[in-house]
Amino acid sequence: MIPTEPCHYGPPNEFTPSEAVNPFNTTAAYPSYGYTAPSSEPVPLYSNHQTNLVALRHSSDPTLFETPQTEFHQWPLSGASAVPPCPEADLLPIPYYNPNPSQQPIIPPQPPIPSPNIIPPQPIIPPQPIIPPQPIIPPQPIIPPQPIIPAKLEEARATIQNMEMNELLQHDDDGDTILHIYSAKGMREFVLAAAERIRSLNGLETREHKGKTPLLVAVTANQAGVVSDLIELGADIKAADFKGQTALHLAATYGYPDILQAILWSGVTVNVEARNFEGLTALHCAVKSHNCTMRKLSEIQTRMGEVSAELQAYSQDKLQCISLLLSLGASIFTQDVKNSMTVLHLCVQDGNLRLVQFFTQLSNHQLTNFLNMKAHGNTALHMAAGLQEERNQEEIVRFLLSHGADPTIRNLENEQPIHLLPAGRQREQIKQMLKRGRFTSPSAPRLSSS
Known part of the structure; x- marks a missing residue:
């Protein structure tokens, strides 16, 4: 059955204003404690200050409460008594914490003195990048300039x-x-x-x-x-x-x-690894220049059936520049900025067998890593296998394999060098070479760095 009596939302019948004024009143709930019951009127906690507690009083409307204006007071300064200066016995004391009762200056805590037996923690030094060792370059004779008269x-x-x-x-x-x-x-x-x-x-x-x-x-x-x-x-x-x-x-x-x-x-100090605005070091420029000369030399020999002595001497000068740059400390492992190519990628891309032989026959403890470095996922063997109509293709592939190039490495398209062979008369022969993988070194004489 639904009750017909009106329902009033308000304080209970036993509610007294003192219970709202004094939040520490435990007498009503625990009369056996012997606390003096609060008076019927709200008494401020401090006689000299306005209370900042809210007093709830009955309103004429049973569903509402009256809330008097709340005023805030300033608490006593440091050094005040912990007991409120109120003589009323019906109030409970509110302890006040004074962080500095003696009014002495606050001295910040001193850091602990480390014991001589305790080893202080050492700073963490990040590991240095692993720099591959440079190939051993025979010393180049240094020719002094001519004196001035x-x-x-x-x-x-x-x-x-x-x-x-x-x-x-x-x-x-x-x-x-x-x-x-x-x-x-x-x-x-x-x-x-x-x-x-x-x-x-x-x-x-x-x-x-x-x-x-x-x-x-x-x-x-x-x-x-x-x-x-x-x-x-x-x-x-x-x-x-x-x-x-x-x-x-x-x-x-x-x-x-x-x-x-x-x-x-x-004897001046030079930055041999400095790059130009194309991202190339001086060694990259020397290799590209030698590639250009060898290409012209091959074209003249193919077209006219003769060898240009001038271009041959020019190619020797450029090869000597490469040796001198290596003597200055140029790294064969440095990759260019645009295509991530090493000097080996650059000479294989142009079918320069002479430079392929030169770089692979240097005394290099990291030769296998050098041969299998990637440029956008392709090793030098990938580039050699993909050469189009290059008469030195077979010799370059054979030379790379004989010195440790890995024919099983895949590029970013999941292709091995054997998958990049173009159609032609040399395809099957090079394909068999890549399948076998390793060969004995060709009987060509070992090249010097000069």
């Missing part, structure tokens, strides 16, 4: 002394100063005399329209004596042109071993 040097100094400083620093239409012109022509005495006058004004680092300093102009012109003189006078060997090419890049690209000899002779 003192009489010609004094004559040049007298000429330069009669010139105005503005004339020495003036740029022509191509941005060349007189030092750029002297450097390009190989006039060592005048280069030395002019550089002595303008080096205090940073004249050695002035640039022409392609961003080349006099040192880079001398490198491009293959003036090894001028390069040696400028380095001795303080020219910046790390300077790069507008394409990011340093003296090492330019010498390697043009195939100037005399320039690298002059740099070696100077």
